[in-house]
Amino acid sequence: MRKTSAALASLSLAVLALTGCTAAPTFDGAACDRAASTSGIDDAVTVSGDVGVAPEVELFAPLHVETTSYTDVVTGEGTPLTSPQQLTVLDIALYDGTSGDQIVQTEFDGDMSRLSNIASWTQQIPGIGEVLECATPGTRMVAAIAPDDFGAEALGGFQLDEDTTVVAVIDVLDTYLARATGATQFNNARNLPTVVRAADGRPGIIVPDDAAPTEQVEQVLIKGEGEKLDEDAIAWVNYTAVGWDSKTVSGTSWDANPVSNLAETAPTVAQALVGATIGSQLLVVVPATEGGEATAYVVDILGTSPATGK
Numbered sequence: 001m002r003k004t005s006a007a008l009a010s011l012s013l014a015v016l017a018l019t020g021c022t023a024a025p026t027f028d029g030a031a032c033d034r035a036a037s038t039s040g041i042d043d044a045v046t047v048s049g050d051v052g053v054a055p056e057v058e059l060f061a062p063l064h065v066e067t068t069s070y071t072d073v074v075t076g077e078g079t080p081l082t083s084p085q086q087l088t089v090l091d092i093a094l095y096d097g098t099s100g101d102q103i104v105q106t107e108f109d110g111d112m113s114r115l116s117n118i119a120s121w122t123q124q125i126p127g128i129g130e131v132l133e134c135a136t137p138g139t140r141m142v143a144a145i146a147p148d149d150f151g152a153e154a155l156g157g158f159q160l161d162e163d164t165t166v167v168a169v170i171d172v173l174d175t176y177l178a179r180a181t182g183a184t185q186f187n188n189a190r191n192l193p194t195v196v197r198a199a200d201g202r203p204g205i206i207v208p209d210d211a212a213p214t215e216q217v218e219q220v221l222i223k224g225e226g227e228k229l230d231e232d233a234i235a236w237v238n239y240t241a242v243g244w245d246s247k248t249v250s251g252t253s254w255d256a257n258p259v260s261n262l263a264e265t266a267p268t269v270a271q272a273l274v275g276a277t278i279g280s281q282l283l284v285v286v287p288a289t290e291g292g293e294a295t296a297y298v299v300d301i302l303g304t305s306p307a308t309g310k
Contacts, residue, residue: 032080032134034072041144042071047169051076051140054108055093055169061100064165068149070131076138079175083200084119084129085257087176087236087302094158097144097165103158112174113308115236117257126151131170139172176236176258176303180281182224187283193242193296195221195283202254203281203298205242212244212294217285218272224279224301231274233304236260239269244285244294258302269297278303 046058051074081088089112093105107114121128127149135141145166147155155162179201191213194206229235237259240252253259262270269284276282281300288294 032082034075034080034134034136041065041069041142041167044144045142045167047073047140047142051138051171052091052108052110052173054091054105055140055171057093057095057102057167057169059095059097059100059167061096061098063097063144063167064163065097065144065146068127068130068144068146070141070143072135072139072141073169074138074140076136076172078137079177080134080136081118081132081172081175082134083178084122085117086178087115087117087258088132088172089114089174090116090121090132091171091173093169095167095169096160097167098161103160103166108171110173113306115176115305119257125149125154125166125168128168131168132172135170135172135175137172137175141170141172143168143170177224177279177300178302179238180222180224180279180300182222182277182279185220185223187219187221189219192217192219192285193283195281195298201238201300203240203300205240205296205298207242207244207247207296212288213285214287216268216272216287217283219283220276220280221283221298222279222281224277224281226278226280226301226303228275228277229273229301229304233274234260234307235262235270235273235304236302237262237273238300238302239266239297241266241295241297244288244296246293250295260305262299266297269299273299273301276301 044060044063048056091106091108094103096103118129118132127145131143147163150166191210196204238253241250243250268286272284278301284297286295
């Protein structure tokens, strides 16, 4: 088995933090349709074994496709992948469509802390986005990735010919929310910011002209149906922060990837999340400090991850 590239071997959210905003396909979650496009791959590749365990693959080589295609061997249930930045846990095994030999595989060790997203994978394998779109947790798929979609750089990195079709067996072990989901809550918004939302869930914060609160204010805007966060939870969120006086965005994760470091960057905001449920959206107004203006945060709680290696 050929050795993987360093990027593939170490893919995790540490990699995501370095890549920042990445080029990726545009998804329409409202029109999510997991219809297979097999092009005969279901006849050319046989996959056996349980999801999450390294697959046993029989590939009738040589296999060559001009158009990327896939089929689900096992179809799971749960939150579908509808955004390139949405967090997920994947295991992937790659095979040379010409020889049938395995090229490389990820760990298949059940480690649910190995977070990635479609945006990070498309940096390495450009055509993988269309294969993963709308996939749900517990799904095992097999895909034939056309040479143009796999990318010349990736083919070269694995020492494959430029016309090689790469067969991928992909297990989706977990997916996180792409945005807050749940019941909208009624709040008295007098003298507080108004929050509007784009179709993809991105919040816009309209700060009033009134004076900012002198004590921290916390409101649940959307109440999710997931588990409550405890003090030790590693919570992944999307947030936007707007200065009260400047009325400008001082920070946001929506242009890059979800974050888990609010306890470091905005500790009182992180503390306000304790006891809230996954899927919720909170408004937190932090009063001014010496040298800093009051700031309004809107935070979507997308999920929690275990400690590394768990």
